[in-house]
Amino acid sequence: xxxxxxxxxxxxxxxxxxxxxxxxxxxxxxxxxxxxxxxxxxxxxxxxxxxxxxxxxxxxxxxxxxxxxxxxxxxxxxxxxxxxxxxxxxxxxxxxxxxxxxxxxxxxxxxxxxxxxxxxxxxxxxxxxxxxxxxxxxxxxxxxxxxxxxxxxxxxxxxxxxxxxxxxxxxxxxxxxxxxxxxxxxxxxxxxxxxxxxxxxxxxxxxxxxxxxxxxxxxxxxxxxxxxxxxxxxxxxxxxxxxxxxxxxxxxxxxxxxxxxxxxxxxxxxxxxxxxxxxxxxxxxxxxxxxxxxxxxxxxxxxxxxxxxxxxxxxxxxxxxxxxxxxxxxxxxxxxxxxxxxxxxxxxxxxxxxxxxxxxxxxxxxxxxxxxxxxxxxxxxxxxxxxxxxxxxxxxxxxxxxxxxxxxxxxxxxxxxxxxxxxxxxxxxxxxxxxxxxxxxxxxxxxxxxxxxxxxxxxxxxxxxxxxxx
Amino acid sequence: xxxxxxxxxxxxxxxxxxxxxxxxxxxxxxxxxxxxxxxxxxxxxxxxxxxxxxxxxxxxxxxxxxxxxxxxxxxxxxxxxxxxxxxxxxxxxxxxxxxxxxxxxxxxxxxxxxxxxxxxxxxxxxxxxxxxxxxxxxxxxxxxxxxxxxxxxxxxxxxxxxxxxxxxxxxxxxxxxxxxxxxxxxxxxxxxxxxxxxxxxxxxxxxxxxxxxxxxxxxxxxxxxxxxxxxxxxxxxxxxxxxxxxxxxxxxxxxxxxxxxxxxxxxxxxxxxxxxxxxxxxxxxxxxxxxxxxxxxxxxxxxxxxxxxxxxxxxxxxxxxxxxxxxxxxxxxxxxxxxxxxxxxxxxxxxxxxxxxxxxxxxxxxxxxxxxxxxxxxxxxxxxxxxxxxxxxxxxxxxxxxxxxxxxxxxxxxxxxxxxxxxxxxxxxxxxxxxxxxxxxxxxxxxxxxxxxxxxxxxxxxxxxxxxxx
Numbered sequence: 038x039x040x041x042x043x044x045x046x047x048x049x050x051x052x053x054x055x056x057x058x059x060x061x062x063x064x065x066x067x068x069x070x071x072x073x074x075x076x077x078x079x080x081x082x083x084x085x086x087x088x089x090x091x092x093x094x095x096x097x098x099x100x101x102x103x104x105x106x107x108x109x110x111x112x113x114x115x116x117x118x119x120x121x122x123x124x125x126x127x128x129x130x131x132x133x134x135x136x137x138x139x140x141x142x143x144x145x146x147x148x149x150x151x152x153x154x155x156x157x158x159x160x161x162x163x164x165x166x167x168x169x170x171x172x173x174x175x176x177x178x179x180x181x182x183x184x185x186x187x188x189x190x191x192x193x194x195x196x197x198x199x200x201x202x203x204x205x206x207x208x209x210x211x212x213x214x215x216x217x218x219x220x221x222x223x224x225x226x227x228x229x230x231x232x233x234x235x236x237x238x239x240x241x242x243x244x245x246x247x248x249x250x251x252x253x254x255x256x257x258x259x260x261x262x263x264x265x266x267x268x269x270x271x272x273x274x275x276x277x278x279x280x281x282x283x284x285x286x287x288x289x290x291x292x293x294x295x296x297x298x299x300x301x302x303x304x305x306x307x308x309x310x311x312x313x314x315x316x317x318x319x320x321x322x323x324x325x326x327x328x329x330x331x332x333x334x335x336x337x338x339x340x341x342x343x344x345x346x347x348x349x350x351x352x353x354x355x356x357x358x359x360x361x362x363x364x365x366x367x368x369x370x371x372x373x374x375x376x377x378x379x380x381x382x383x384x385x386x387x388x389x390x391x392x393x394x395x396x397x398x399x400x401x402x403x404x405x406x407x408x409x410x411x412x413x414x415x416x417x418x419x420x421x422x423x424x425x426x427x428x429x430x431x432x433x434x435x436x437x438x439x440x441x442x443x444x445x446x447x448x449x450x451x452x453x454x455x456x457x458x459x460x461x462x463x464x465x466x467x468x469x470x471x472x473x474x475x476x477x478x479x480x481x482x483x484x485x486x487x488x489x490x491x492x493x494x495x496x497x498x499x500x501x502x503x504x505x506x507x
Numbered sequence: 508x509x510x511x512x513x514x515x516x517x518x519x520x521x522x523x524x525x526x527x528x529x530x531x532x533x534x535x536x537x538x539x540x541x542x543x544x545x546x547x548x549x550x551x552x553x554x555x556x557x558x559x560x561x562x563x564x565x566x567x568x569x570x571x572x573x574x575x576x577x578x579x580x581x582x583x584x585x586x587x588x589x590x591x592x593x594x595x596x597x598x599x600x601x602x603x604x605x606x607x608x609x610x611x612x613x614x615x616x617x618x619x620x621x622x623x624x625x626x627x628x629x630x631x632x633x634x635x636x637x638x639x640x641x642x643x644x645x646x647x648x649x650x651x652x653x654x655x656x657x658x659x660x661x662x663x664x665x666x667x668x669x670x671x672x673x674x675x676x677x678x679x680x681x682x683x684x685x686x687x688x689x690x691x692x693x694x695x696x697x698x699x700x701x702x703x704x705x706x707x708x709x710x711x712x713x714x715x716x717x718x719x720x721x722x723x724x725x726x727x728x729x730x731x732x733x734x735x736x737x738x739x740x741x742x743x744x745x746x747x748x749x750x751x752x753x754x755x756x757x758x759x760x761x762x763x764x765x766x767x768x769x770x771x772x773x774x775x776x777x778x779x780x781x782x783x784x785x786x787x788x789x790x791x792x793x794x795x796x797x798x799x800x801x802x803x804x805x806x807x808x809x810x811x812x813x814x815x816x817x818x819x820x821x822x823x824x825x826x827x828x829x830x831x832x833x834x835x836x837x838x839x840x841x842x843x844x845x846x847x848x849x850x851x852x853x854x855x856x857x858x859x860x861x862x863x864x865x866x867x868x869x870x871x872x873x874x875x876x877x878x879x880x881x882x883x884x885x886x887x888x889x890x891x892x893x894x895x896x897x898x899x900x901x902x903x904x905x906x907x908x909x910x911x912x913x914x915x916x917x918x919x920x921x922x923x924x925x926x927x928x929x930x931x932x933x934x935x936x937x938x939x940x941x942x943x944x945x946x947x948x949x950x951x952x953x954x955x956x957x958x959x960x961x962x963x964x965x966x967x968x969x970x971x972x973x974x975x976x977x
Contacts (some may be wrong), residue, residue, distance in 0.1 A: 092923070093739045148574070149792075151564030152933060237707050238791075238933040262936040266792070269563045269937075321708075322736070324621075333557030463622060463708040466732040467739075 101133030138468030321465030327343030369435030388433020400429025521669030531964030571603030791935030839905030858903020870899025
């Protein structure tokens with residue numbers, strides 16, 4: 038959005054009935070400081086160094102693995118090294134899922150291995166059966182009970198590429214709901230074309246779940262080239278597949294949300310929450326998902342913490358490296374539970390969990406009285422090439438649970454055009470991140486966190502009954 | 508090269524002393540037919556269908572594996588289905604190398620798996636040791652005897668990208684010579700940054716060899732992102748690695764060169780040889796290496812075979828799907844041995860074994876009396892965007908052994924800019940091939956084979972002593 042358009046949007050936003058007596062606003066000094074933070078962030082490489090450190094020294098960090106504990110230790114040490122005023126942890130318990138080995142093989146005259154990976158939450162087991170292909174989830178869900186007896190269901194949907202990742206909705210539902218639909222039709226195994234947009238031999242994993250009362254079956258995803266291969270083989274004739282997975286649930290584990298704070302100047306008990314998640318899937322080093330989010334927000338807090346004390350924002354900046362996002366937002370849920378009685382002290386929250394592409398939009402659904410302040414933040418973000426979407430909502434996964442309790446929430450939308458080329462694959466590694474784009478993200482989070490933490494007035498956080506199923 | 512430039516090059520080529528009495532030349536009717544073949548090839552998808560069939564129905568086909576035998580059966584059937592006049596096989600025996608499992612793991616505080624693959628020819632075994640990094644092969648070769656006792660040598664050279672693949676020379680020497688150099692310095696294991704130009708988690712395999720008298724050690728290559736990771740870890744401090752390979756030589760195997768012929772109109776015993784190799788490495792489906800070469804040349808021969816009998820070229824078109832190129836040109840060597848007394852009947856040869864990128868240059872080192880005919884072929888290739896390199900040489904790997912015995916040889920240089928992104932990796936799959944570029948290749952091979960087979964006169968094939976080490 039160009040500046041004129043932005044001002045127009047601001048004017049429109051303010052044209053509704055305004056309770057002028059308590060309109061939230063941001064002071065000129067804060068706007069000046071935010072501008073300096075923005076320029077400092079673009080010159081710095083703190084975010085990059087944090088991402089490099091986590092992905093290199095810890096590497097892959099599946100929730101519940103030994104690397105999970107190393108990641109927690111790393112995060113505590115990194116917050117301290119970055120000069121955070123207060124560093125603390127919050128226990129997060131969850132069932133532990135382990136991946137040990139996996140193979141998928143075409144049997145018969147075209148015998149060959151396919152590159153596949155177990156879906157998170159899949160049980161182990163070896164199944165052989167004829168493949169029955171479905172073009173989409175709806176077709177599988179329409180398969181009559183018993184119609185897949187002894188067979189392996191294959192959902193062959195091709196995810197579409199989009200800047201906002203909108204193709205992931207349909208694709209990830211095939212991962213989360215497909216296995217249960219296959220079981221209902223009698224299938225003994227489940228396989229899907231990965232929810233991804235690349236053409237490399239890297240299958241995309243991700244959590245699945247099995248509906249209550251169903252006996253879980255081995256469930257895996259094929260890399261995109263392997264799915265094309267299976268589809269070509271099916272065009273020639275029937276295909277029998279062997280899926281052999283050694284994986285499954287194994288006890289409970291307690292990890293930690295790791296939290297670093299830059300204490301506020303005058304309202305230290307009120308917080309702006311930013312963060313990312315510390316865990317990753319096991320095959321890549323979790324660079325874009327989500328070392329980037331951890332690095333962006335740790336670096337943003339660090340920049341704010343490096344300001345002269347008198348320029349500190351009124352409220353505290355709380356940066357959270359959430360535990361086990363991948364397997365069910367466990368860290369986000371634990372945080373929300375612990376803060377259920379403290380919603381009003383949460384000024385606003387935002388999470389970075391969509392890679393490291395440049396941020397192109399800023400959006401938040403706030404009461405009318407807070408729109409002026411939101412517009413001021415948008416104006417400070419605009420030099421970063423970020424447009425204000427006055428009609429947009431947005432909230433990252435781990436701040437979702439507390440947002441559903443009433444915390445105000447903002448979205449800094451990243452360009453995710455390439456995100457699903459690497460997401461949940463071995464290919465999610467440091468080399469996929471552009472340092473300049475990462476610095477732009479740090480700048481945006483620093484500006485957003487600083488200005489919202491220093492605003493006079495609030496963004497509408499207020500307790501409300503928890504929504505189901507968040 | 509533009510047409511004017513081409514004509515100029517032709518004039519220059521012909522300006523030397525010419526034995527006019529036996530200058531090789533090509534008739535006008537043949538030039539006209541070649542033009543028609545060229546246009547037909549660009550419209551057809553025979554090459555694509557052959558590549559699709561081999562990569563899908565047979566899949567990966569490591570020399571000596573059960574898929575090797577399936578590939579031979581496939582090739583015989585495909586030649587017949589494409590209407591070749593004569594289909595025959597020639598036994599090719601070689602030692603069988605097997606890959607069973609492999610893992611490479613960083614030990615200690617940054618414990619993590621790295622994506623690596625055994626080099627072909629590596630023995631199995633598990634070794635642990637501290638990594639010693641070398642920037643290039645020369646540095647490793649300069650390491651004093653005993654200096655790497657108990658350690659693992661790591662050569663960290665980054666291959667450069669080039670249209671002609673020229674970066675592969677230095678990179679592949681690190682694969683073939685590095686392990687022996689490591690053994691001489693006392694190392695117990697060997698690892699290298701893959702000879703590749705991509706940034707995906709796909710290690711590039713390829714044959715290595717161990718010098719006489721040395722006890723082989725486990726030798727593997729890291730994917731490019733994993734090599735970057737290892738180098739970053741080494742920047743922090745010492746790194747211990749465990750390399751565990753289960754692979755090795757296991758007996759002898761006899762495969763087959765599969766040969767299809769389009770019989771010549773008037774000189775059926777004289778042949779133009781074109782071909783590719785039938786085997787592949789085991790992890791991809793060998794689409795660019797070298798189903799493409801097989802498909803391009805099978806389709807070119809098929810087009811020529813589809814001409815009315817009266818328009819058949821004077822000589823026979825012999826298309827060879829060579830056995831086991833990857834592990835030492837075994838098929839090419841066997842063919843050369845069998846034809847050592849028959850060199851003069853080999854008009855000229857060319858092999859397609861550099862992927863499926865568009866051909867950009869035509870080159871051959873022929874006697875002066877054959878340059879006019881070469882120029883005529885170049886003129887027929889020019890509408891395909893192919894320039895004549897009058898100073899160039901070129902000969903594919905499997906026709907190398909017979910070329911060293913005296914067969915004339917031509918090179919149709921493919922654009923290999925992306926070739927080493929996929930070469931010898933799991934990612935060498937059908938989706939990496941552009942059907943239009945493949946058709947352009949078929950057109951070029953059809954034109955080249957047809958015109959050289961119909962030329963009046965020869966291109967200089969004559970027996971000479973075999974060169975050592977080819």
